[in-house]
Amino acid sequence: MPRSARDWLDLIRALPLREPVRIMNVCGGHERSITTAGLRGVLPPQIELIPGPGCPVCVCPEEAIYAAIQHGLRDGAIVVAYGDMLRVPVNVPKDEARSLEQARALGADIRPIASPLEAARIARDNPERQVVFLAAGFETTTAPLAALLQEGAPDNLLLVMAGRLTWPAVAMLLDSEQPGFDALIAPGHVSAVMGSDEWRFVPEKHGLPAAVAGFSPESLLAAFYAVIRQTLDGEADLTNCYPEVVRPQGNPAARRLLEASFAIGDAPWRGVGSIPASGYHLKGALRRHDAREQLPDHGAEQRRRAGEMPPGCDCARVVLGKIPPTACKLYGNPCTPRSPIGPCMVSDEGACRIWWSAGTR
Amino acid sequence: MCLGIPMQIIGIDGYNARASAKGVERDISLFMLQDELPAIGDFVIVHVGYAIQRISEDDARQSWELFDQILAESDA
Ligand code: SF4
Secondary structure, eight states: OOOOHHHHHHHHHTSOOOSOEEEEEOOHHHHHHHHHTTHHHHSOTTEEEEEOSOOHHHHSOHHHHHHHHHHHHTSOOEEEEEGGGGGOOOOOOTTSOOSHHHHHHTTOOEEEESSHHHHHHHHHHOTTSOEEEEEEEOHHHHHHHHHHHHHOOOTTEEEEEEEBOSHHHHHHHHHSSOOOOSEEEEOHHHHHHHOGGGGTHHHHHHOOOEEEOOSSHHHHHHHHHHHHHHHHHTOOOEEESOTTTOOTTOOHHHHHHHHHHEEEEEEEETTTEEEEEEEEEEOGGGGGGBHHHHSOOOOTTTSTTTTSOOTTOOHHHHHTTSSOGGGSTTBTTTBOSSSOSSHHHHSTTOHHHHHHHTTOO | OOOOEEEEEEEEETTEEEEEETTEEEEEEOGGGTTSOOOTTOEEEEETTEEEEEEOHHHHHHHHHHHHHHHHHHHO
């Protein structure tokens, strides 16, 4: 009989935990479940749950969004992107389009999509036009793109690649002087694709407890229990609390498709800077789909504040788990989901938006 | 964007499938499950239109309940 959330909570409360433990998650879906279920309010006060780098929209390079906007406005391309991306602001003077949504209002052909399959369909339906796909996302979103490319994408489909790997951001934090957390909850669906073994470096190299969790409160609480137990036992291991979906090696077909399509290289994270070996870049013959090679360069990198968060927005520190959303001076005033200042309030996976929507003030 | 949603497969044509979740139907791709293709009636987790992994019926139903809760909240 699987344990209920109540059972797990009782087990956690019964643990002889004296010292504070900071547990970081790196998945917007985890943060949403934690916040929706109100887990912060019911755990013992020594346990702090920190939202970390789990929002691909939030770290999508500002330059990539700027380039996509210009391809829509100046090159006459159809620009497609996941819905979340349309409202993310870039840093431009007031009289220029600040987002894909504003570019659309100025007449650019910008279309929200929910799947790479739609991007391919739009390209097939418009063979005489170039279709630019702003491809942001972590492994779970980049693997489907790899599948599309390997199955055969139309030549007029061009990609602004902004795909990122999750684990290098965690590695960067752990290599820094102040990682800011004592245990890690590894992402469920990233691990479903890449395998739980990808997170072994956390206990093995850094000596931190880790657990893979699913998205139900039961699975998350089981993972919290696992890492706290490890902490109390003075051990560091990787516990898989989502075994029904996550295997040690993940989904081998998906990993093959990724490998066949992309080379892994250093890549910028918005407001954070470059993280080693964290970006998916088109490889080999697939580079004919690279928008950077096929379309004009509109000076995305030469602008003032290129690559940075919007002025005053502390999203980069929120993403890295250095501060909670509520510590940003703009949280709630003037930054809200209705009039977001930064990407963490735009995206469904952004900690600012998740906290605000759940009523955290 | 990053939310994986459990769906039940109701039709298959090569790597393309029709899937449904609580009455909503979608065309999805099984290309990422090419090593172990699911059958009609199976449940899979769908991410941006692609099935990324299989899941049991019990787990699928549990996640649907969770999504109901989350959707109710984000509408609020
Ligand atoms: S509250 Fe708004 S301005 Fe502040 S960090 Fe979050 S997104 Fe940025």
